[in-house]
Amino acid sequence: MRAAVIDGKAIAAELRSEVNLKAQDLASQGWQPMLISVSVGDAAASEIYVRNQQRQANSAGVEFEARNYPAETSLEQLIGILQGLNADPRVNGVIIQRPLPDHIPVKVLQKAVHPLKDVEGMHPASIGNIVYNDLALGPCTAVASVEILKTLPLQMEGLNVTVIGHSEIVGKPIAFLLMGLGATVTVCHHMTRSVAMHSRAADAVFVAVGKPGLVTGDMLKPGAALIDIGINRIETPDGPRTVGDADFDSCAEVAGWITPVPGGVGPVTVATLMKNAVLATRLQMDHYRDAYARTDV
Structure with a gap:
């Protein structure tokens, strides 16, 4: 008997439906999940992936913004950009698109993304956990x-x-x-x-x-x-x-x-990315509430 073919698109659609409900709940509390895609240099090399992520983000109730930087952008400049995204409470997740120019080591950028915004799960802390x-x-x-x-x-x-x-x-x-x-x-x-x-x-x-x-x-x-x-x-x-x-x-x-x-x-990988985006938003919401909760009332 021939093998049953696993329908990844159907699994992904079900997962996105679940993610959408959680995203709506977070948005109702003032925490709309937001992803930033960062690409450097030739945007055409990652265009298909970015477009697919954009489409699935829309389906999952996650806002998505693609940012492309010139190929000559230095590593130091990119780390500064990522630090700015880490500090921005409106941004809940950062995606580093590949390929990158030869002078930009991807692992260094992955380490520069805060673990709470590491929706790709590439930070050493995320993998180590x-x-x-x-x-x-x-x-x-x-x-x-x-x-x-x-x-x-x-x-x-x-x-x-x-x-x-x-x-x-x-x-x-x-x-x-x-x-x-x-x-x-x-x-x-x-x-x-x-x-x-x-x-x-x-x-x-x-x-x-x-x-x-x-x-x-x-x-x-x-x-x-x-x-x-x-x-x-x-x-x-x-x-x-x-x-x-x-x-x-x-x-x-x-x-x-x-x-x-x-x-x-x-398809399930991209849906998991959206699931991570919503989970990251929840973790950040809890973090900010714990950090800034009033204790004098």
Whole structure:
């Protein structure tokens, strides 16, 4: 039996609906969630992502403003801009768009965003909190991938999971999130001697490497869930296509569930970004109330 294709767009739509209600509640209390997108240099490189974020923000009840700065903007100037956004109570979240000019190290900018406004979950504090099973403002792609798995009729406690790829913002956070849910997790990387040996034993496989066709059907246990996080552009006789890290056709013949690319993890990632924006707004509202509450009445 061919695998059930997981509808990421439907999962994202349901999540945005929930986020919209929470955003309306915050707005009624004077805290309208507001995101600022920061891009530097060639805006066309991130235009599709920004436009998608704008559309989903509107659907989720989150205000969105895109700001583009010249390519020659210095690192010091950008850090100053981010510090200004950190101090502005009207701004609840900051998104750093990639790619950036070569002279701008993305990790430095991510560290410059205040943890309470780190809606992408990229600040070292946000990623580090996952080790303590604190899921507030986690990395969006990692959180979205695990949320997709949670929609399936699988018991998380004791589930055997293989994560292929160990990046700081996807693979490693996924592993910690899954361990927090009680799963038994194996993480594979470029030095793993036999990735297939581990993936064939898994009830669920996550792959985020950036290599099209890396995972094939003979690497999966029959009936396993496959969450494909890869996004790759390849040339075909019919023109360029966007594909994941898994060979969809062969994997779909073996897996029980599979995410398509596009239309799988991507939409849920952006919806998770909006969820983080609303949560960040709530955290900031509570922070300001605690910091400035009157104690003499």
